[in-house]
Amino acid sequence: MTRLRYFALLVVAGCSPASESAPPPRLEAMASPSGARAGEPFLAVDGRGQLHMTWIERTGDSSAAVRYARLEDSTWTTPSTVVERRDLFVNWADFPAVAVAPSGRLVVHWLQRSGSGTYAYDVRVVQSTDQGATWSAPQVLNRDGKAAEHGFLTFWQGSNDSVHAAWLDGRHMEAGDGHGKGAMSLQSSAVGADGSLGAELALDMRNCECCQVNSALSGRGPVVVYRDRSESEVRDIAIVRQVNGAWTAPAKVHDDGWQIAACPVNGPAVTARGDTVVVAWFTGARDTAHVKVAWSTDAGATFGPPTVVDGGTPAGRVDIELLPDGSAAVSWLERVPPEAAEVRVRRARADGSLGAPVTLAATSGARASGFPKVVQRGQDLVAAWTVPGDTARILMGRMPTRALP
Numbered sequence: 086m087t088r089l090r091y092f093a094l095l096v097v098a099g100c101s102p103a104s105e106s107a108p109p110p111r112l113e114a115m116a117s118p119s120g121a122r123a124g125e126p127f128l129a130v131d132g133r134g135q136l137h138m139t140w141i142e143r144t145g146d147s148s149a150a151v152r153y154a155r156l157e158d159s160t161w162t163t164p165s166t167v168v169e170r171r172d173l174f175v176n177w178a179d180f181p182a183v184a185v186a187p188s189g190r191l192v193v194h195w196l197q198r199s200g201s202g203t204y205a206y207d208v209r210v211v212q213s214t215d216q217g218a219t220w221s222a223p224q225v226l227n228r229d230g231k232a233a234e235h236g237f238l239t240f241w242q243g244s245n246d247s248v249h250a251a252w253l254d255g256r257h258m259e260a261g262d263g264h265g266k267g268a269m270s271l272q273s274s275a276v277g278a279d280g281s282l283g284a285e286l287a288l289d290m291r292n293c294e295c296c297q298v299n300s301a302l303s304g305r306g307p308v309v310v311y312r313d314r315s316e317s318e319v320r321d322i323a324i325v326r327q328v329n330g331a332w333t334a335p336a337k338v339h340d341d342g343w344q345i346a347a348c349p350v351n352g353p354a355v356t357a358r359g360d361t362v363v364v365a366w367f368t369g370a371r372d373t374a375h376v377k378v379a380w381s382t383d384a385g386a387t388f389g390p391p392t393v394v395d396g397g398t399p400a401g402r403v404d405i406e407l408l409p410d411g412s413a414a415v416s417w418l419e420r421v422p423p424e425a426a427e428v429r430v431r432r433a434r435a436d437g438s439l440g441a442p443v444t445l446a447a448t449s450g451a452r453a454s455g456f457p458k459v460v461q462r463g464q465d466l467v468a469a470w471t472v473p474g475d476t477a478r479i480l481m482g483r484m485p486t487r488a489l490p
Contacts, residue, residue, distance in 0.1 A: 112445050112468070112482035118154035118161035119479040124453070125180035126469035126479045128460045132187065136462050138469065139167070139183045139193055140479055141175055149173045151181045151195045153217045165217040172198040174206040176236070177452045178297065178350050184240035184248045190214050192240065192248045192276050197223075200232030208235045208252055212280055224282060226274055229256035234269070237352065239300040241307050246278040251288060251298050251309045269294045271311060271325075273332075288325045289313065289335045296320075297352025297456070303384040304359040310338065310366075311352060318346045322353045322366045326385050339379055339391050343370035351401040356413060360384045361435075363413045365394075367401025374399050376417045380435045392437045395419060400426060400450055406461040408486050411435070414466055416459040418450070426450035428457045428470050432489045440490035445482065449473055461486065 119126070122143040129137045136156040144150050150169035155162045167181070174196040181195040191213040199207045208226040213219060227235040234255035243249040251273040258267035268291040275283035293312035300309045306327040313323035313335060322338040338353070353366035362385040365378045376399045377391035400418040407413050416430040419442075426448050432440035445468050448454045453473035460467050465483045472478050 111443055111488055112484050115467070115481040115483055116161065117469070117479045117481045118164050119152065120164075122477055123479050124471040124473070124477050125175070125177070125455055126458055126471065127180055127182045128458045128467065128469055129183050129185060130460050130462050131185035131189070134463055135185075136460070136467060137183050137185060137191070139181045141173075141180065143477075144169060145171075147171050149175050151193065153183060153191070153193060155217065162217070165220075167193050167211060167220055168195055168209075168223070170197065174198050174236075177455050178295065179236045180455070182238060182240055184242070186242060186246045186248050186278070188246045188278070189216070190246065190248075190278070191217055193220070194226065194238050194240075194250070196236050202232055204234045204255065205232035206235060208238055208250075210250075210276055212276065221280055224280070226250060226276075226282065227252070227254055227256070227272065228282070228285060229254070231256045233258060234294070237295065237298050239298045239309065241300045241302055243275055243307075247275045247283070249273065249275045249283075249307065251300060251311075253292070253294065253298060253311075255294075257290070268292075268314070271298065271309070273309075286332070288332055289323065291315075292323070293320050294348045295350050296348060299352060299354045301355045301357035301362065303357040303362050305384040308355060308357060308362055308385040310355045310364055312349075313337070317344065319344050320349070321368070322364065324355075324364070324385050338364050338366070338388050339377070341368040341370040341377075343368050345369065349401075354403045354405040356405045356407045357385070358407050361407065361411070363405060363407060363433075364388070365403040365405040365413075365415045365417075367399065367403060367417070374401070376401060376403055376415070378405070378413065378415050378433045382435075389435075390437075392433060392439065394431050394433055394439060394442075396429065396442060398422065402456045404457065404459045406459060406466070408432070408461065408489075409464075414459065414461070414486070414489060416445070416457060416468070418448070418454070418457065420450050421447075424450055426454065428468065430459060430466065430468075430489065443484075443489060445484070446470055446480065453477065
């Protein structure tokens with residue numbers, strides 16, 4: 086089985102009639118700030134409880150734009166165009182993100198082609214100090230100068246109003262079929278308050294080529310989770326932690342033993358509060374698909390046994406949020422044979438107990454339905470997902486956390 090990576094300017098595919106159905110009664114429909122032919126939503130909630138969103142819109146036969154908007158009370162701001170180009174690298178699983186520094190400064194990234202190769206693209210970052218009205222000149226975050234893969238980025242807040250990032254980096258891979266030969270690495274850097282870029286630092290020198298990277302801030306420092314890759318092609322979820330200013334060696338969250346000579350394009354999600362760190366992920370170990378969640382009470386140093394949360398036919402594409410009562414809301418895509426899928430969410434607790442799963446939306450199981458995002462804003466869970474098709478669009482909804490069983 087070869088390693089696979091699917092890309093297009095904006096991936097579109099047909100969807101089942103279920104994709105058009107209205108949100109279920111538990112989910113109150115929300116207006117989306119996106120326009121037509123939109124997808125790849127990303128949500129972030131800042132320290133003041135404001136909701137920020139980035140997404141991609143196809144603007145022509147061969148061009149696309151990264152947009153940004155902010156929810157103020159119950160009204161979205163007029164979308165701002167962060168960048169619009171013909172050479173954006175747009176991927177159903179690797180999408181732009183926004184980070185909000187404590188000062189309110191915004192940092193957004195996107196992927197832009199750096200050469201003629203299929204997988205030659207860089208991570209570019211910009212910042213805004215006027216709430217998205219204007220954006221700085223872009224900078225290339227990865228400074229290796231190689232026409233190679235760079236993407237699947239995650240942001241977190243640092244000290245002195247800095248914003249830090251980790252991403253998958255192909256600087257040590259050799260050109261060839263597909264992704265080429267060699268190993269993908271996990272790199273990190275920072276965007277300072279003045280827009281200057283920090284030094285690059287390698288966090289792991291061999292990991293899965295195209296699974297999302299995710300991060301959270303524990304009470305002891307940042308943690309980064311991702312899909313690792315052993316010499317024998319075991320691709321389980323790993324974690325690195327920053328402790329007293331230094332990064333730890335990679336450690337497994339759980340030993341699934343998923344041996345697969347391919348990238349499943351299905352990364353983990355992490356949430357944290359104090360010493361509590363919770364990770365959700367997809368695995369296909371022993372030819373059985375599962376979505377699992379595991380808890381740590383020592384800021385990610387160790388994890389308890391995982392709990393399976395899926396309904397038996399998961400596609401993965403997970404997200405997770407810690408709730409005010411200490412439980413976690415885990416979301417994922419569940420396949421509904423023959424071709425449909427549902428965005429589901431379920432309450433998970435540290436003792437392994439689970440609430441009943443809740444279907445947030447009907448969607449397609451196609452790659453073009455992307456990765457639904459679920460965040461906590463105040464007393465609500467807010468969800469955004471892509472409805473694929475020739476007129477692809479983003480739908481949104483909210484549900485009180487107390488309504489989650």
